Amino acid sequence: MSRLQEMVLPPKVTICEVAPRDGFQAEMEWIPTEQKIRIIRELAKTGIQSMEITSFVHPRAIPQLKDAEEVVKSVQDLTNIKFRALVPNVKGTQRAIDAGIKKLKLMLSATDSHSLSNANCLVEEAQNGFYPIIELAEKHGVKVGGSISVAFGCPYEGKLPVERIAAIVERYTTMGIDEISLADTTGMANPKQVYDMLGQLKAGFPSMTFSMHLHNTRGMALANVIAALQQGVVHFDSSIAGLGGCPYAPGATGNIATEDVVHALEEMGVGTGIDLTALIDVAKDVKQTIGHDGGSYMLQAGPCSQLHVKPKVQEKLGS
Numbered sequence: 001m002s003r004l005q006e007m008v009l010p011p012k013v014t015i016c017e018v019a020p021r022d023g024f025q026a027e028m029e030w031i032p033t034e035q036k037i038r039i040i041r042e043l044a045k046t047g048i049q050s051m052e053i054t055s056f057v058h059p060r061a062i063p064q065l066k067d068a069e070e071v072v073k074s075v076q077d078l079t080n081i082k083f084r085a086l087v088p089n090v091k092g093t094q095r096a097i098d099a100g101i102k103k104l105k106l107m108l109s110a111t112d113s114h115s116l117s118n119a120n121c122l123v124e125e126a127q128n129g130f131y132p133i134i135e136l137a138e139k140h141g142v143k144v145g146g147s148i149s150v151a152f153g154c155p156y157e158g159k160l161p162v163e164r165i166a167a168i169v170e171r172y173t174t175m176g177i178d179e180i181s182l183a184d185t186t187g188m189a190n191p192k193q194v195y196d197m198l199g200q201l202k203a204g205f206p207s208m209t210f211s212m213h214l215h216n217t218r219g220m221a222l223a224n225v226i227a228a229l230q231q232g233v234v235h236f237d238s239s240i241a242g243l244g245g246c247p248y249a250p251g252a253t254g255n256i257a258t259e260d261v262v263h264a265l266e267e268m269g270v271g272t273g274i275d276l277t278a279l280i281d282v283a284k285d286v287k288q289t290i291g292h293d294g295g296s297y298m299l300q301a302g303p304c305s306q307l308h309v310k311p312k313v314q315e316k317l318g319s
Contacts, residue, residue: 049273052085055107110123184213263303
């Protein structure tokens, strides 16, 4: 009998916590700045090494993040975490740099329909606007990464051909961008689609580092993580307690929960460097602070490790 082929997975991955930006921005009720800072500090104790801490957008666009500068400046002592921030334009870029951010993430939609809703311009126009942002960042020695929202499906235009995503990636490469986050903003992706698209993109752009930003709208985010792992992707975004959701994507729910991703990866022998027990404690705290979670299996059922207890042997009846 031939030996079954084992699933090949990378030995370790890097998780970027995005709740302070993607999670908090979806909340209608104001989260006090001191609460945001406290949560960021608690997350820092779990072993998380990367965090998308805020977005430097206009306060009228996302009022929840109007305290971006204060939040960033209040955690500069946390040198064990690499902080990044989302920026929409040159003004936001300058604000982020002045606050102390060393890594920026650009925001770009894959379709014109979503781009008009999200950025009030077409995709090509939005990408043209990146040149002065990149120039300013380079002047200050700040790293810039790209992103593609609704990469696996747009709520207005449906599934997208890989050629459209490849064209956007190609344009990014001409700008000197070597990291791109592929976002399943509305949770429309499936594992085969993720595997196939990543295979084509990695073949076409072997020097590009791809990361995954997955929403769990239809319950397939974790399956999509595994599909991406099998294509060698080792960078993933996630949100504590599953918080999040795009305000410009109808029906979008939260990101895949960080505690769920860490639990699944560690169970499969893929290292994250994150303390799951501490992470679940933070998720519980976040749920209590915010008033809800966005969908978290760890908050509902707990980790498999808690079940590894031998049951008490009951005496037989009549013995």
